[in-house]
Every structure is written in structure tokens, then in C-alpha cells.
Amino acid sequence: MGLRWYHFALWGGFILFMYLLPEFVSRGTLRTIIFANFLAVFAISWDVISGRTGYVSFGHPFLIGIGAYTTAILTKRFGVPVELSIPLAVLATMAGGLIVLIPALRIRGSYFALVTLAFMELMYQLVQVIRPDLTGGTRGMSGIQTLTRGAENGFYMSFTLLAVLSVGTWLLMRTQFGTALSAISMDEDSVAGSGLNTVKLKTAAFLVSAFVAGVGGAFYVHYLGSLAPRALFDINFVFTIIVAALIGGASTIVGPIIGAFFLTFLLEYLRPWLPGAERYFIYGGVALLLYMYQPKGFYAIIMAGWSRLRARMARRKPGARA
Amino acid sequence: MTALAVRNLVKRFGGLTATNDVSFDIAPGQSVGLIGPNGAGKTTIFSQVMGELRQSAGTITLFGNEISGLSTPGRIRRGVCRTYQVPRPFHDLTVAENIRVGLAPNSIWQLVTRRPDHAREAEIALGVGLRETDFDRAPTELSMGDLRKLEFARTLATGARVMLLDEVFAGLTVGEIQVVSDLILGLRRDGMTFLMVSHDLKALEPLVDRVIAIDQGRKIAEGSYREVLDDPDVRASYLGGQG
Numbered sequence: 001m002g003l004r005w006y007h008f009a010l011w012g013g014f015i016l017f018m019y020l021l022p023e024f025v026s027r028g029t030l031r032t033i034i035f036a037n038f039l040a041v042f043a044i045s046w047d048v049i050s051g052r053t054g055y056v057s058f059g060h061p062f063l064i065g066i067g068a069y070t071t072a073i074l075t076k077r078f079g080v081p082v083e084l085s086i087p088l089a090v091l092a093t094m095a096g097g098l099i100v101l102i103p104a105l106r107i108r109g110s111y112f113a114l115v116t117l118a119f120m121e122l123m124y125q126l127v128q129v130i131r132p133d134l135t136g137g138t139r140g141m142s143g144i145q146t147l148t149r150g151a152e153n154g155f156y157m158s159f160t161l162l163a164v165l166s167v168g169t170w171l172l173m174r175t176q177f178g179t180a181l182s183a184i185s186m187d188e189d190s191v192a193g194s195g196l197n198t199v200k201l202k203t204a205a206f207l208v209s210a211f212v213a214g215v216g217g218a219f220y221v222h223y224l225g226s227l228a229p230r231a232l233f234d235i236n237f238v239f240t241i242i243v244a245a246l247i248g249g250a251s252t253i254v255g256p257i258i259g260a261f262f263l264t265f266l267l268e269y270l271r272p273w274l275p276g277a278e279r280y281f282i283y284g285g286v287a288l289l290l291y292m293y294q295p296k297g298f299y300a301i302i303m304a305g306w307s308r309l310r311a312r313m314a315r316r317k318p319g320a321r322a
Numbered sequence: 323m324t325a326l327a328v329r330n331l332v333k334r335f336g337g338l339t340a341t342n343d344v345s346f347d348i349a350p351g352q353s354v355g356l357i358g359p360n361g362a363g364k365t366t367i368f369s370q371v372m373g374e375l376r377q378s379a380g381t382i383t384l385f386g387n388e389i390s391g392l393s394t395p396g397r398i399r400r401g402v403c404r405t406y407q408v409p410r411p412f413h414d415l416t417v418a419e420n421i422r423v424g425l426a427p428n429s430i431w432q433l434v435t436r437r438p439d440h441a442r443e444a445e446i447a448l449g450v451g452l453r454e455t456d457f458d459r460a461p462t463e464l465s466m467g468d469l470r471k472l473e474f475a476r477t478l479a480t481g482a483r484v485m486l487l488d489e490v491f492a493g494l495t496v497g498e499i500q501v502v503s504d505l506i507l508g509l510r511r512d513g514m515t516f517l518m519v520s521h522d523l524k525a526l527e528p529l530v531d532r533v534i535a536i537d538q539g540r541k542i543a544e545g546s547y548r549e550v551l552d553d554p555d556v557r558a559s560y561l562g563g564q565g
Contacts, residue, residue, distance in 0.1 A: 172434065182412070190410045194479075201430070
């Protein structure tokens, strides 16, 4: 789990490549990448709870929604500046993370997934019923302050966000904290049986995940400038987040980024041929094929290829260190 | 001072009394065998000592401190740790990482900021007889004997001074039983205190100073290995109704 120079070189290369991208690709492609960036942030957030600790959440938009709604309401209804509303939104999302933690203290597996799904549905109902004058009710909100203008700026903003959050969580997950969280998904009782307080570990994981979801949700709403509850608290949105993390490679940080880009571009490129919901059949099919071939996702395929390449290179250099 | 003292321990599950007024002491560095037929309540006692089950009555003290009110991780930090009948390694972590979880500090801040102590991981792994080539392997690639060693390693990593071994010889070949026995004897020489459950009484004999026999949750005999095995109640309990 040690850090190597090439890890940082790869991250640096990826970030540099992305920052140069607007010079070479069209605005339309940039807009697609913006959505991929946000989807990657949400998938990373999901991955911290579900990929790492094995508490599969089906209600992640609950957390994203808290972040999005808090900053939207504060800026639009109360004139709070975004410099203040975004941090407040992130804090509110972290409080929401503690709400999701409550069932995780007692139940896991499909029961936990169902409870989180209920949280999302509850949130959808609540924003329509409670103070629709603030939340915009069923119609949502529009005219929310945007932070950027134009595809290029939107791209730089969303990618910077992704770069900071992904490198940050990646570094965090390479510490002993990440190892302990992975161990929870394998055998939680054995983690407790190794002298670690699993409640404390889960609390920290849920707070980190909620932090990422809150930052992502808040910036997303200030990118879009509008908020539609039916699109946000939507089972399709949940599945897109989960599938992005899973086909990329759960519990890896890099995997969810790969998965998010793959899914976003797949759906985008299929649009001219399959404008309707049929596209989801293709993406379901791709996901199914991938799971049959390699359940650990693209990341595992890439890593297997990399170690094969290294083994071949080592064989070619006789006398070299294997 | 005793390493582990259990006083009037009672555990009821509804109408069933799984542990019935059991008391025993283990001095530091002593090794005690806990025997009894299937369902006698041996593992239930282990679970209560570790805090995985709360006793209905009675007290448990570790090196003079009452631990009955502590959580499982709290008890482990005081120096008691157990192994399971079936080894339970973290299957997607490497051998070294499995030991790392045992060594890990119980503070989120320290978990994030402190670097893993690779030297200590290696020392523990080699100490239980794992090889350096095993460090980066997955537990699924290990033999049953090596999995037992890994369990010992993770338990030792927690800083245990009292080890509870549950069916430590289950699933091992004759050769592996010898290796694990030698490991236990080595740890005894270093001052480790043991309470061990085993159905393999022959393998238990050279490892223990004393044996406690229980049946239906009640202690029926305590003494040297020979005394307890010659006890008519113990013989009757092992042979069931035919005795």
C-alpha cells in the first residue's frame, strides 16, 4: 500500500492531460466531460461507504440532495453568498451522513440498502411537502447562481473539484484507515476482534463520503443553475452512480473515475442511434458482460494487463531484478 | 495476581442456561485447557470473556481489572484476544495487511497519520513461522496450517497477553498440529497465558498445565490433565448416556 513516485507521476500526467484537453476537443465534448466529472465525484463518494465498508447505499442522492438543496435555498432565498453557503451545505450533508449511519449500526446487506432507498424517497416527498416556498416543491428551483459561464470554465471548475477530491480520498484510502475500512467489508466482527472500534471507523467513513457528496452536490447545483427533484431523487441516477463505481472497480477511487467517464460517454455516443431509454439496455448489457468477465471492473483488467507487461519486460532482461 | 479470573459466570438464553455458575482462575504464563462434549458451552465462555456476548451474571477480570463492562475492542486493548474455530482472515488483504489490522491504532487520527510499521509486521509474521514470500500473498493461497499461523500473528499484533484458542487444531494435518503445538510452546516460554479449547485431547496434553471440564454449562472437574480425564463425571459426559 506504499506510495511510489510513479503513483504521483500518473496522477500528475492525468491532471495535466485533462487541463490541456479544452485546447483539443469541442465544447460539446467538454460539456459531456463536465457531467462525467460530477458523476465521478458522486461515484467516489458512494465508493467510500459502499465499495470500502460494504454498506451498499441505494439512496446516495439523499446526501447529494442535502448539499444541493442547502446551498440553493441559502443563496436564492436568503441571499447568502456562495463562499458561505457551500461550506454550510457540506456541513449539512455531513450531518445527513450521520443519519445514514444510524441504520448501519444495526443492519447491513440488503436491509441497509432498502433503508437508504427509503431515505431518498422520503427526501423526495419532504421537499415537495415541507415549505415548498423554499424548496420549489415538485417543480424544483431555477435561477440559482452559477459559478461559471461557458463550457470551458465549467470544465475547469468541475475537473479541479474531481482532481482535489479524488487525490485527497485516494491518499486517505492508502493509509491504515483505508485498510481498516476494507477489512470491515470482509469481516466486520474480525475487525472488532482485532481491537478496532468499528462504530468509530464507520462514522469516519460516512462523514468522508458525505463530505464528498456535499461538495459535489453543492457545486453541481451551482453549475446547473437549477434543481429538479424528480431528476435528482431518481432510481436511474442511483444506478448510474453505482454502476459507474462497480464497472470501474469498487474500492479503488481510480475505478469510479474510469467508470463515470465510460458510462457518460457510452450514453452520449449512443444518443444519435438510441435517443430514448433503450440506451440503458446497452449499458446494462455492457455492465453484465463486464461482470461476467471481471467482477472487479476495468481497474482490475488494467492492473492485470500492467502486471503481465511487467512480467514480460522482466523476462526480456535476463539478469534483471524480477 | 491472576491473568484471567472468571467468577460465577452465568449466561441464559431464554430457558436455556448455557453457562451455569462457572468460576476459574488462570495465573500469568499458565496454560489451561477447556474441554467438554459438543454443546457444553466452551465457545460461549470465550464469547463472554471477549464481550461478544454479555453474561447474565458474574464477573470477568483481566490482570486484576474488571472488564465485564468493556466493549470487545476495549477488552482486546487490555490484553486478551481470541482465535476462531474456523480462521477468519480478511480474504482480500495480503498477509502483511492482515497483521497490520491487528497492529492498527484505535484512533482515526493515528490511523491516517501513522505509517504502517512494516518491520513489526515482518517480525510478527516470521515469529509465528510464516515466510517472507507469504507477506504479499492473499490468505486464500495459504494452507490451513499457515492460516492458523496468520490468526496467531493477527492476535499477537493486538498486543495480547492472554490468548483464547478455539479448536486450534481443527482441520490440521498431523504435521501441522506439531508445528502449531511448537508455536504455542514457544509463546508459553515467552510468558503468554493461554486458555484453549480442543477436541483433540492428545494434542492438548503436552500444552496445558491444567484442564477444566464442563458439561451442560457447568464446571464438572478441574485439575491436571490425567486427573480430569480419569474423573468419572468427565468420562460419563464424553460417553453420553452410555457411560
